[in-house]
Structure formats: C-alpha cells, structure tokens
Amino acid sequence: MSPLLKDYLGQRIVIITTEGECYVATLEGYDKSVNLLLSNVRRRSDDELLSIALTLRGSEVVVCGLLSNNEVGKLGEEVPALKDTKNKVQDEYLIWEEVLKARLIK
Amino acid sequence: MLFFSFFKTLVDQEVTLKNDIELKGTLKSVDQFLNLKLDNISCSNESKYPHLTSVRNIFIRGSTVRYVYLNKNMVDTNLLQDAARREAMTEKK
Numbered sequence: 108m109s110p111l112l113k114d115y116l117g118q119r120i121v122i123i124t125t126e127g128e129c130y131v132a133t134l135e136g137y138d139k140s141v142n143l144l145l146s147n148v149r150r151r152s153d154d155e156l157l158s159i160a161l162t163l164r165g166s167e168v169v170v171c172g173l174l175s176n177n178e179v180g181k182l183g184e185e186v187p188a189l190k191d192t193k194n195k196v197q198d199e200y201l202i203w204e205e206v207l208k209a210r211l212i213k
Numbered sequence: 214m215l216f217f218s219f220f221k222t223l224v225d226q227e228v229t230l231k232n233d234i235e236l237k238g239t240l241k242s243v244d245q246f247l248n249l250k251l252d253n254i255s256c257s258n259e260s261k262y263p264h265l266t267s268v269r270n271i272f273i274r275g276s277t278v279r280y281v282y283l284n285k286n287m288v289d290t291n292l293l294q295d296a297a298r299r300e301a302m303t304e305k306k
Contacts, residue, residue, distance in 0.1 A: 111242055111250045111272055121268050129264045141274050169277045172268035192277055
C-alpha cells in the first residue's frame with residue numbers, strides 16, 4: 108500500500124478530479140490504486156455540502172492537497188472552472204465526417 | 214522500475230509539474246506508480262486557478278502527470294544510460 112497518503116488520513120484535503128471538479132473533504136481511507144473514502148465532502152468554491160460520505164475512484168483523482176492548519180476551504184467570489192484532463196477534441200465527429208466524405212469521393 | 218529509482222534520486226530537488234495547473238515544489242517522495250508527493254508548492258498561475266491556495270503539501274496521482282520539468286544539472290545522463298542498459302539486460306534474462 109502506498110504510504111504517501113498516510114499523512115493525510117483524518118485531515119481536510121483538497122481534491123481535484125479528472126472532470127475538473129474541486130472538492131474539500133476529510134480523508135477517511137484509501138487503497139493502493141488511490142480509491143478514496145471521503146467524508147464531509149464540500150465544493151471548494153462555495154463550501155456547499157455535497158455528501159456526508161463518498162468513495163471516489165482512483166482513476167478520477169488528479170491531485171490531493173493538504174489544507175494547511177485545517178482552515179475552512181471556502182474560496183469565495185467567482186472561481187474559474189478547472190479544465191478536465193481528458194484533452195477531448197471538440198466536435199470530433201465533424202472531422203471524421205469530412206474524412207469519410209473525402210474517401211467516398213475517391 | 215528505472216523511473217522509480219530515477220525519481221528517488223531526485224528527492225529534495227525542485228520540480229515543476231503541469232496538468233492544467235502548473236505547480237512547482239520540492240519532491241518529497243515517490244512510489245511504484247510514480248505517484249508524487251510535493252512539499253512547499255507554489256502555483257505559477259495562481260490568479261487564474263486559486264484552487265490550491267493555502268495548500269502546501271500535495272499528493273499527485275502518477276497517471277495524471279504530463280511533464281516533469283527538470284534542471285539539466287539534476288540529471289547524470291551517463292548514469293541514467295548505464296542504468297537503462299542494465300535494466301534492459303536483466304529483462305532479457
């Protein structure tokens with residue numbers, strides 16, 4: 108088991124997911140693929156309670172940061188949304204449509 | 214296994230990482246999945262992404278890392294080449 112997250116157990120952490128969501132939660136447990144068991148999950152921007160307990164799949168996790176001196180995670184004001192980490196091509200189907208058209212003409 | 218050992222040699226050096234946020238910090242530890250733990254981080258585009266303000270110590274899942282920027286003088290290329298050869302040899306056996 109990865110010992111890297113051990114120091115964070117029972118502490119408030121900031122989590123960024125591959126979807127670009129940002130949460131603040133208490134880390135209750137984890138496993139070797141970084142699946143996380145969280146409690147008291149709040150949104151980072153407005154501190155709204157999202158869930159009392161939650162498991163987050165490891166493949167969704169980008170970053171866990173330790174909140175210094177357990178301060179409240181609220182950021183206030185407008186926080187720009189994070190990008191996701193998926194590097195999706197916008198309207199990819201249009202590109203393929205063109206490709207297929209070009210092939211049919213040949 | 215090579216990169217695991219490689220990162221272990223870089224412990225306590227400063228590295229910069231990039232996902233959509235750019236982070237800079239001191240590498241504290243690394244595990245077999247190349248998950249990284251950084252200390253004393255700073256975010257170079259913090260005004261754009263304030264999500265990590267008041268976070269000093271951070272854990273990054275290895276699978277999401279795109280780049281690790283290194284200083285040239287941090288890396289002994291000869292040693293690394295040697296290690297790569299040795300690794301290739303042991304895999305052949």
